[in-house]
Amino acid sequence: xxxxxxxxxxxxxxxxxxxxxxxxxxxxxxxxxxxxxxxxxxxxxxxxxxxxxxxxxxxxxxxxxxxxxxxxxxxxxxxxxxxxxxxxxxxxxxxxxxxxxxxxxxxxxxxxxxxxxxxxxxxxxxxxxxxxxxxxxxxxxxxxxxxxxxxxxxxxxxxxxxxxxxxxxxxxxxxxxxxxxxxxxxxxxxxxxxxxxxxxxxxxxxxxxxxxxxxxxxxxxxxxxxxxxxxxxxxxxxxxxxxxxxxxxxxxxxxxxxxxxxxxxxxxxxxxxxxxxxxxxxxxxxxxxxxxxxxxxxxxxxx
Amino acid sequence: xxxxxxxxxxxxxxxxxxxxxxxxxxxxxxxxxxxxxxxxxxxxxxxxxxxxxxxxxxxxxxxxxxxxxxxxxxxxxxxxxxxxxxxxxxxxxxxxxxxxxxxxxxxxxxxxxxxxxxxxxxxxxxxxxxxxxxxxxxxxxxxxxxxxxxxxxxxxxxxxxxxxxxxxxxxxxxxxxxxxxxxxxxxxxxxxxxxxxxxxxxxxxxxxxxxxxxxxxxxxxxxxxxxxxxxxxxxxxxxxxxxxxxxxxxxxxxxxx
Numbered sequence: 075x076x077x078x079x080x081x082x083x084x085x086x087x088x089x090x091x092x093x094x095x096x097x098x099x100x101x102x103x104x105x106x107x108x109x110x111x112x113x114x115x116x117x118x119x120x121x122x123x124x125x126x127x128x129x130x131x132x133x134x135x136x137x138x139x140x141x142x143x144x145x146x147x148x149x150x151x152x153x154x155x156x157x158x159x160x161x162x163x164x165x166x167x168x169x170x171x172x173x174x175x176x177x178x179x180x181x182x183x184x185x186x187x188x189x190x191x192x193x194x195x196x197x198x199x200x201x202x203x204x205x206x207x208x209x210x211x212x213x214x215x216x217x218x219x220x221x222x223x224x225x226x227x228x229x230x231x232x233x234x235x236x237x238x239x240x241x242x243x244x245x246x247x248x249x250x251x252x253x254x255x256x257x258x259x260x261x262x263x264x265x266x267x268x269x270x271x272x273x274x275x276x277x278x279x280x281x282x283x284x285x286x287x288x289x290x291x292x293x294x295x296x297x298x299x300x301x302x303x304x305x306x307x308x309x310x311x312x313x314x315x316x317x318x319x320x321x322x323x324x325x326x327x328x329x330x331x332x333x334x335x336x337x338x339x340x341x342x343x344x345x346x347x348x349x350x351x352x353x354x355x356x357x358x359x360x361x362x363x364x365x366x367x368x369x370x371x372x373x374x375x376x377x
Numbered sequence: 378x379x380x381x382x383x384x385x386x387x388x389x390x391x392x393x394x395x396x397x398x399x400x401x402x403x404x405x406x407x408x409x410x411x412x413x414x415x416x417x418x419x420x421x422x423x424x425x426x427x428x429x430x431x432x433x434x435x436x437x438x439x440x441x442x443x444x445x446x447x448x449x450x451x452x453x454x455x456x457x458x459x460x461x462x463x464x465x466x467x468x469x470x471x472x473x474x475x476x477x478x479x480x481x482x483x484x485x486x487x488x489x490x491x492x493x494x495x496x497x498x499x500x501x502x503x504x505x506x507x508x509x510x511x512x513x514x515x516x517x518x519x520x521x522x523x524x525x526x527x528x529x530x531x532x533x534x535x536x537x538x539x540x541x542x543x544x545x546x547x548x549x550x551x552x553x554x555x556x557x558x559x560x561x562x563x564x565x566x567x568x569x570x571x572x573x574x575x576x577x578x579x580x581x582x583x584x585x586x587x588x589x590x591x592x593x594x595x596x597x598x599x600x601x602x603x604x605x606x607x608x609x610x611x612x613x614x615x616x617x618x619x620x621x622x623x624x625x626x627x628x629x630x631x632x633x634x
Contacts, residue, residue, distance in 0.1 A: 094527055094528070094586070094587065094610065094612065094614065095527045095529065095531055096525060096526065096527045096529075096531030096532055096533035097531060097533070098586075099525055099527075099533040099535065099582070099583075099586075099587055100533050100534075100535065102563070102582070102583040102586060102587070103523075103533075103535040103537070103557050103563050103582070103583075104557060105561075106557065106561050106562060106563040106582075106583060107561065109583035109584060109586055110583065110584050185529050185531075235482075235485065235486070236482055236483070239482070358465070358466075358467045359467075360467050360470045360471055360474070360499070361470055361499045361502055361507045364474065364498060364499055365507065365508070368447070368496065368498055371494075373494075
């Protein structure tokens with residue numbers, strides 16, 4: 075009876091200790107509902123064989139040789155797992171019998187409540203790899219002094235990140251340019267047809283419902299000699315395919331003595347489909363344009 | 378004859394140019410109403426409130442624009458721009474949007490805090506809301522990180538975002554919640570000021586499995602206004618909660634517990 079009570083007490087204490095392990099907290103944070111009751115910890119990712127890692131009665135001698143004789147790749151993997159758990163800082167060379175490796179293994183075993191032999195059984199090896207796979211964030215060693223990181227280094231890091239992001243964007247834009255240009259050329263041709271019909275017919279008429287009013291207000295009327303030029307203002311993936319944003323300048327006077335009129339046309343395109351979700355906004359309406367981009371979930375490859 | 382042609386030209390230019398020059402006629406202009414002093418957006422950012430409604434130099438500006446990261450959970454920074462007549466409404470909008478985007482980039486990635494995209498958006502231009510008011514933040518939000526070291530030396534870094542119900546400093550006790558990046562609530566707690574920018578906090582996560590108490594401080598300025606709360610669990614294990622800094626900045630400044 076007394077032994078039973080002691081065992082129960084030990085289980086409770088062990089349970090409490092496990093309840094506040096960093097790994098458990100991270101698992102709970104990822105899935106709060108699993109821990110909402112405040113009771114049992116969510117089942118940690120199953121470490122086969124070791125589970126609660128209460129040492130099983132040793133019915134037979136533990137198998138420490140299989141892991142040592144495992145292929146080098148597997149042994150390296152175990153060292154990487156130890157490293158991911160901050161138990162090992164040595165080279166990844168597959169040598170599980172080095173001082174650093176055995177110490178790392180013993181540390182990990184101690185943390186799991188296993189005998190700290192410094193050698194792994196196959197079950198322990200699987201549990202170690204599972205632990206590492208479930209450790210999303212590496213441990214942080216306590217800083218020697220809790221002084222805030224110097225702002226300069228943060229700023230420099232952010233500047234580097236910014237430069238890298240810009241380089242990446244430039245690369246994406248380079249890839250996007252031919253596609254954006256093809257869409258622009260097509261739009262320019264359609265705009266000429268539209269102008270030739272006086273803003274009534276052509277592919278654009280049904281695609282950009284706001285265009286009709288804007289075009290009528292320019293007073294350019296029916297013009298087969300309308301000069302149309304355009305530039306891509308934005309381009310990138312959207313929730314319905316690819317979003318194009320083009321700034322068009324329209325001028326009736328071949329000598330460009332009269333002012334040109336400016337309008338932005340925005341639309342989505344998907345494979346084997348034409349322009350859709352079309353919108354026409356005056357060039358000055360940044361807010362209107364941003365509203366359209368946001369509503370379409372545009373992820374720019376252009377700017 | 379020449380005069381008549383000139384008049385016609387002027388008339389033509391006015392009539393023709395108007396729809397493109399005036400954003401008010403945008404097909405996207407939607408009547409979301411005008412700003413008011415007590416709107417949550419202004420209560421959230423006291424300095425912006427002062428500039429927008431109180432400080433003479435800025436409140437009389439001909440053109441004003443405000444941009445914040447959206448959706449509302451992302452609105453932990455803002456950019457407001459004011460200009461006299463020589464700068465157009467469009468330019469002021471671009472300035473606000475650009476400054477918001479730069480600020481967001483400078484603070485580093487926020488993907489560990491938010492499982493959705495945060496993107497700067499113009500929300501106010503010349504006293505008009507450009508987005509539905511219901512989409513704007515009605516309470517304070519910010520990226521949040523919790524650092525916890527267990528008794529075996531294991532370190533947990535929990536990154537998500539926090540929502541707090543009122544303004545620290547104006548209300549004596551403020552409740553808050555911490556959500557994971559998937560917007561699932563994981564923790565709640567209170568911040569109680571003792572007057573000024575510091576006070577006590579309590580935190581309870583996962584039905585009390587991680588609970589801590591301690592003190593907090595509100596810090597203004599670089600790298601961003603934020604709250605740092607340091608405390609201990611019942612078993613004297615250290616816990617740090619940071620609200621207002623993206624995960625990497627929070628870890629860089631306070632992760633070494």
